Amino acid sequence: GEDVEQSLFLSVREGDSSVINCTYTDSSSTYLYWYKQEPGAGLQLLTYIFSNMDMKQDQRLTVLLNKKDKHLSLRIADTQTGDSAIYFCAESIGDYKLSFGAGTTVTVRA
Amino acid sequence: GAVVSQHPSWVICKSGTSVKIECRSLDFQATTMFWYRQFPKQSLMLMATSNEGSKATYEQGVEKDKFLINHASLTLSTLTVTSAHPEDSSFYICSARTSGTDTEAFFGQGTRLTVV
Numbered sequence: 001g002e003d004v005e006q007s008l009f010l011s012v013r014e015g016d017s018s019v020i021n022c023t024y025t026d027s028s029s030t031y032l033y034w035y036k037q038e039p040g041a042g043l044q045l046l047t048y049i050f051s052n053m054d055m056k057q058d059q060r061l062t063v064l065l066n067k068k069d070k071h072l073s074l075r076i077a078d079t080q081t082g083d084s085a086i087y088f089c090a091e092s093i094g095d096y097k098l099s100f101g102a103g104t105t106v107t108v109r110a
Numbered sequence: 111g112a113v114v115s116q117h118p119s120w121v122i123c124k125s126g127t128s129v130k131i132e133c134r135s136l137d138f139q140a141t142t143m144f145w146y147r148q149f150p151k152q153s154l155m156l157m158a159t160s161n162e163g164s165k166a167t168y169e170q171g172v173e174k175d176k177f178l179i180n181h182a183s184l185t186l187s188t189l190t191v192t193s194a195h196p197e198d199s200s201f202y203i204c205s206a207r208t209s210g211t212d213t214e215a216f217f218g219q220g221t222r223l224t225v226v
Contacts, residue, residue, distance in 0.1 A: 004153075035217075042116070042203050043154075043217040088153065097144070098205075098215060102153040 004101035006089050011107045018076040020104045022089030025070060029091040032065060033098065034074045037086045046074070046087075076106075084108045112138045114206050116218030123194055123225055131189045131221045133204035139184035140206035144215065145177075148201040160187055194225040 003025040012018045024032065030051050035043040049056045049063045049072070056063045062075040076083055086103040093099050113136040123129045133143060142161050146154040158174075160166035160181035168174045176198075178190040187206070191198050201222050205215040 040220070040222070042114075042219040043205075045214060045216075048214075097156060097159065099156075100153045103151075105151075 003093075003099050004089055004091055006087075006101035006104045008102060009105050009107070011109060012079050014079060014081060014108050014110050016079055018074075018079045018083065018106055018108075020074045020076075020087050020089075020106065022072040022074075022101055023070055024072065024089070024091045024099075026091055026093050026099070027067075027070065029093060031092045032063075032072050033088075033090040033092070034061075034063065034072075035088040035090060035100075037088065037103070039085075043088065079106075079108050081108050081110070112136070112206075112214075112216045114140075114204065114216045114218040116204055116221050118221060119219060120222040121224070123223070125195055125225055126193055128190055128192045129194055129223060131191075131202055131204075131223075133187045133189070133206065133218050135185045135206045135216070138206075138208055138216075140187070141184065141209040142207050143181055143187040144205045144207075145179060145187075145189050146203045146205070148203060148220075150201075154203060157189075191223065194223070196225045199223055199225045 006022045033048040034046045036046050060077045064073045088103045089101040090098045115134045117132045145157045148154045157172045158166040158168045162184050166179035181187040203220040205217045207215040
């Protein structure tokens with residue numbers, strides 16, 4: 001996880017937008033991912049973006065990629081209580097391995 | 111998406127015993143499986159990568175004699191924690207993917223191991 005960095009906590013009001021930021025180091029990464037982990041559970045792939053794209057939108061999720069700055073963000077529109085979880089940013093490295101950030105704990109308050 | 115099932119979901123074992131965790135791909139052939147370890151409030155640390163029919167590749171610092179990985183078929187990989195100690199207590203997660211460039215990796219639900 002040392003090559004991928006994320007802020008550890010985010011608190012957001014229900015209905016507002018959440019923005020989770022991530023920086024990575026491997027410029028050769030072909031794909032960048034966002035995973036969601038609910039308490040006591042495994043990881044669920046939320047979305048991913050190919051490295052030659054700047055933006056990808058999927059319903060309430062918007063991924064922005066700044067390849068020059070190696071910066072990735074995930075925006076969740078109209079955040080709901082069910083969005084409370086830990087969100088992991090990951091980059092693909094070498095032979096299909098994934099390098100994960102430490103995870104951002106998102107807490108949605110009423 | 112495809113389903114990866116881990117078993118058991120949680121296990122408590124005595125110090126010095128061995129524990130086996132299974133990871134199964136239920137509806138696809140997993141040519142590659144990955145085993146991760148997650149400490150509380152920390153990221154996933156890749157322990158090893160296994161390809162079906164060959165020996166696992168362990169990450170630096172992971173004891174291969176302690177964490178035995180077997181990937182004997184395209185749908186099953188096992189992780190055996192040998193002579194477990196309390197410091198081995200952790201959340202272990204597997205993921206599986208098919209062959210091809212950057213195919214999606216599907217994750218199991220994880221196994222909580224507690225060594226007492």
